Amino acid sequence: MLRLPVLVAGLPEVVSGEGHLSSPVRWVHVTELLDPASFLEGGELILTTGMPHPEDPTLLRAYVDQLADIGAAGLVIELGRRYQQVPADLVHACRSRDLPLIVLHREVRFIDVTQTVHALLLDAQGELLRRAQRVQDTFRALTLRRAEPGEIVEAAAELTGCPVILENLVHHAVHCAPAGRPIGQVLSAWPRRSYGTPTPDHTAPSGPEEWLVAPLEHGGSRWGRLVMLPDENDPVIGPEHVMVLEHAATALTLTRLSGRTRWDRAAHETALRDLIERRHRTATEARTRAESLGLPVTGHRLIALLIRAGSSAPREGFGDALAARLAGAGIRALVGGLRPGVVGVLIALARASAWQPTAERVGRFAREELGEDAVVAVGPGVTDLDQVARSFADAEQVLEAVRPGRSDRPFHVTSDIGLPELLYAIRADVRVQRYVDRRLGRLIEHDERHDGDLVATLRHYLAEAGNKSAAAKRSGLSRQAFYHRLRTIERLLGHDLESGPQRTELHVAIMALEAVTERSTADGDGRAAPAS
Structure with a gap:
């Protein structure tokens, strides 16, 4: 107000209450009454010429006490009509109550002051109402389209330009919208700072850093809280910040009641994916998160x-x-x-x-x-x-x-991965399937055509490291029958089963076949369809 031309013309001088010049002015009153507190509600700036002011210092102090007790924003006295200079007793009384006292050294039209200030106040209130409607519409839309909690937190940060953090009951930062700041800076030493910030019963500043904190609860049961960190350049928390945080808190509660959101799991999933995909800009940011x-x-x-x-x-x-x-x-x-x-x-x-x-x-x-x-x-x-x-x-x-x-x-760990596991891991690779087809294709086709089990016979033989007697016993066949099948296998595949290298190739092919058929469709009697 003191910067407005209508007051600058009066050469204003602040003679007390300098520390309260940032106090908001709710309204401006022109009054010469000695008991103005009867019609004040707090936050008013009083304009007076001082005409009815008493000479008695006691009555002057009582007048100032009334203004200070009701929470008046300040007192403006115009010199010239009653005073040529402000009484020392009045200055002393205002200073003792830390009430802003402004002296106008030139005359101004009080009507011009009230009209100017009230027009500004009404415009500001209208803008606040319009912004309140926009905030309400924003969070209503997020709620109706069942937005995720992170989107609601981001919206609160965008509307205020301040970092906003959603916490659970053990002070974990479930979602963080840093509002353009490095997330490592916002969440630095978070558990210590958060535990040092009490949760008020309603949305209000709290803790040594003056965080704005909104408790999140339903049916008398608290389930978390929403925290807004002050803007670094303008740390004052105003009614608009409170309004945004309360609307965000309501939207979060409604989203939680819908039963869709797993709060902690969603935050953990995001954190894990960020680590796996290396999305963090710095190591400090990753550690802080x-x-x-x-x-x-x-x-x-x-x-x-x-x-x-x-x-x-x-x-x-x-x-x-x-x-x-x-x-x-x-x-x-x-x-x-x-x-x-x-x-x-x-x-x-x-x-x-x-x-x-x-x-x-x-x-x-x-x-x-x-x-x-x-x-x-x-x-x-x-x-x-x-x-x-x-x-x-x-x-x-x-x-x-x-x-x-x-x-x-x-x-299981990496040392558990042998050749069978390796082949299983790459079973979808076409080169593996082609290898199986080249080495075992004729044998698989023969079994399909004749309802045979030559593949199983070869598997038993290779599993026993070429010990025919042990393999025959394992197959439940006589030696003669088993030997006959081995000769048939050698003829169909064109391989010498006594050859170490060729036996190794077939053994790899058998293991690859087992891996490949894991993902193939089984036929009626349980045998897997041949790879192609």
Whole structure:
């Protein structure tokens, strides 16, 4: 107001209350009454010529006390009519109550001041109402189209230009919209800062950094909170910030009540994908994001696991159940679905502790929940988030190589991958299928045409490392019958089964056939269709 031309013309001088010049002015009143508090509500700026002011210092102090007690924004006195200079008692009284006192050294038309200021106030209120409508429309639209929580948080950040964070009850930053700031800066030391910021009963500034905090609750039960960090350039929290955060909190609560969103799992899934796909701009950003979700990094060994459901689809809520099981055991982890049928887990363990017991725990739980054909693959432990992507890549290779239901081990690592597993992993490669067809095609066709079992005979022979007697016994055939079949095999394939190199080629072909037929359609009697 003091910068408005209508007041600048009066040569205003601030003689007390300099620290409160940023206080908002709700209205302007011109009054010469000595008891104005009876019609004030707080936030008004009082204009007076001082004509009725008493000479008695006690009455002057009582007048100032009334204004300060009601919360008046300040007192403006125009010199010339009553005073040539402001009484020292009035200045002293205003200073004792820290009430802004402004002296106008030239006359101004008070009507011009009130008209100008009230027009500005009404325009501002109208704009605030228009912005309030836009904010309401924005969050209503997000709610109606069932937007994800991250979209609602992003909208709140865009509307205010301030970072907004959605937290769960254990102060994990489930979603963060940094509003253009580096996310590493926004979430730096997040658990410590968050725990040091109490949650008020209603939307209000809180904590040493004056965060604006909105509790998230329904039916009297609190399930999280929404936090807005002040703007670095303009840290003042205004009514518009409160309005936006409250609308966002309502939208989030309605989204949660719809039952669609798995809050923690969605945040963990995003964090895991960001690490696997190396989306973070800096190592600090990656570490800060992980720690804000409760995963310690510094001084810990990180273990990447992939869980495949096998023949049955993972039951609803498997990730939540696994996360709860790990948390109950005091194990810090990120758990989230990475693609249909596959759940990813990143576990943080003290570097000196063994990782195998935790992997066994996950493997046993996966088999209990997903069936015996569930597979758990473990990547090598790493000590840096930059290495997590490589660890998950190694676990992916193990996952691709292990056949469902073919092992009773609770988990698998890269050292478990032998030739059969390697062939299984690349079974879809056309070159593998062609190799099988070149080496075994005639034998497979003969079995199909004559309803024979020469492929099984060759498999038994190779499995016994060329020991014909043991292979015959394994096949349940007499030696003569078994030898006759071997000669038929040699004739059809044009191979010498006594040759070590040729036997090796056929053995590889047999193992590749088993891998290839895993993905082929079985015929009526259970034998797999030949590869082509």
